[in-house]
Amino acid sequence: MATLVGGITSSHIPAVGIATTKRLFDDPYWKPFFDGYVPVREWMEKVKPDVVISIYNDHGLNFFLDQVSTFAIGAAHHYDNADEGWGLKTMPPVPGDPELSWHIIEALNKDEFDLTMCQEMKVDHGLVVPLQVIWPDAEEWPVKVVPVAINTVQHPVPSAKRCYDLGVSIGNAIRSYDEDLKVVVFGTGGMSHQLQGERAGFINKRFDLDFMDKIIDRQQELTALTTTDFIREAGSEGVELIMWLTMRGALGDKVKLLHSNYHAPISNTGAGVMLLEPVE
Amino acid sequence: MSWSKKDYDDIPGTYVFDGRRAVMGWPLNKMCMTLNDEDNREALRQDVEGYCKKFDMSDEQTKAVKDLDALAMLRLGGNIYYMAKLIGAYNLNMQDIGAQMRGITVEEFKDMLLRQGQEVV
Numbered sequence: 001m002a003t004l005v006g007g008i009t010s011s012h013i014p015a016v017g018i019a020t021t022k023r024l025f026d027d028p029y030w031k032p033f034f035d036g037y038v039p040v041r042e043w044m045e046k047v048k049p050d051v052v053i054s055i056y057n058d059h060g061l062n063f064f065l066d067q068v069s070t071f072a073i074g075a076a077h078h079y080d081n082a083d084e085g086w087g088l089k090t091m092p093p094v095p096g097d098p099e100l101s102w103h104i105i106e107a108l109n110k111d112e113f114d115l116t117m118c119q120e121m122k123v124d125h126g127l128v129v130p131l132q133v134i135w136p137d138a139e140e141w142p143v144k145v146v147p148v149a150i151n152t153v154q155h156p157v158p159s160a161k162r163c164y165d166l167g168v169s170i171g172n173a174i175r176s177y178d179e180d181l182k183v184v185v186f187g188t189g190g191m192s193h194q195l196q197g198e199r200a201g202f203i204n205k206r207f208d209l210d211f212m213d214k215i216i217d218r219q220q221e222l223t224a225l226t227t228t229d230f231i232r233e234a235g236s237e238g239v240e241l242i243m244w245l246t247m248r249g250a251l252g253d254k255v256k257l258l259h260s261n262y263h264a265p266i267s268n269t270g271a272g273v274m275l276l277e278p279v280e
Numbered sequence: 281m282s283w284s285k286k287d288y289d290d291i292p293g294t295y296v297f298d299g300r301r302a303v304m305g306w307p308l309n310k311m312c313m314t315l316n317d318e319d320n321r322e323a324l325r326q327d328v329e330g331y332c333k334k335f336d337m338s339d340e341q342t343k344a345v346k347d348l349d350a351l352a353m354l355r356l357g358g359n360i361y362y363m364a365k366l367i368g369a370y371n372l373n374m375q376d377i378g379a380q381m382r383g384i385t386v387e388e389f390k391d392m393l394l395r396q397g398q399e400v401v
Binding site: 059060061065082083084085086087153154155194195196197198199200201202203204205206209227228231232236237263264265267268270 | 292296297298302321351360361365369374378
């Protein structure tokens with residue numbers, strides 16, 4: 001059977017992709033951020049997962065406002081990255097695992113989560129940047145990826161509780177897959193940031209650190225937050241933290257914290273990375 | 281047509297992209313979405329008004345694009361993720377535009393970000 005071996009949270013800030021490409025690991029601005037990924041890279045090297053289920057949000061590469069899917073899942077052999085309009089280097093295609101995708105689709109459907117099913121799906125920085133920062137030297141990606149895209153562009157976006165419950169079902173689906181695979185779940189995005197309006201540049205360090213603390217074992221306090229709570233406390237784009245809660249749901253009730261690092265600002269954002277291990 | 285009041289309406293300086301804004305901003309956002317393609321970015325730079333005309337944008341929306349006035353675009357239904365493509369077409373980034381929306385310099389905007397990161401909590 002497949003084993004869910006861990007969960008990782010990561011920001012997916014485009015500037016991180018650019019800094020990774022330029023290898024600014026020891027640059028004074030970037031060092032406190034990149035140093036936070038060293039234990040994650042070491043853990044990946046040790047555990048060598050086969051598949052990453054990446055919970056992320058698309059920012060207008062694959063999805064547009066003509067058809068907005070609240071929850072969408074890729075079911076393809078590979079996923080292309082492409083030009084997003086502002087100068088990020090296009091990264092190599094990401095290999096997929098369609099059999100696992102369809103297993104998850106069917107299991108989620110039994111749990112009354114009906115996802116948009118995508119046999120072609122471009123993946124943007126929301127999915128690619130975390131792969132880049134964890135495997136900066138990879139010429140091709142060392143894992144297969146199943147992308148799960150959650151809408152955070154068009155309101156109303158799904159609630160924290162709904163996303164957490166989706167994560168619980170994703171976790172159960174992984175553990176019921178009859179294939180000897182090691183699976184890691186990523187929750188990408190956030191933390192606090194606001195890109196728009198007179199409030200642009202808003203970061204809430206206190207909220208971010210509290211969120212990182214509570215997601216370990218008081219996650220119910222976070223799933224009680226409304227979308228408006230997120231906008232108010234974490235900024236309009238901080239609502240991406242629902243991706244973290246989806247990941248957390250997949251890991252089961254109890255987790256062990258193996259590593260965490262917070263650094264702000266990176267670009268306009270509070271950047272958090274966490275490595276969590278499920279506890280049986 | 282009527283739009284209900286929302287509990288986020290009182291958050292200052294924030295334009296939540298809900299149905300009301302999506303309806304208003306449709307042509308503007310549709311234009312911005314085409315800017316994933318370099319040929320289209322070049323076509324826009326060559327002739328902003330002509331390019332915007334293809335999308336049935338309002339005169340106000342076209343003027344906001346021409347002026348690269350981010351607050352005006354937001355007020356006319358622009359979505360920041362799609363606007364980012366327009367901003368990128370002119371080699372600007374989210375800090376340039378953040379400073380513009382705050383009415384401060386880019387240096388002041390960056391200092392403000394640093395200060396928030398240094399806050400003792």
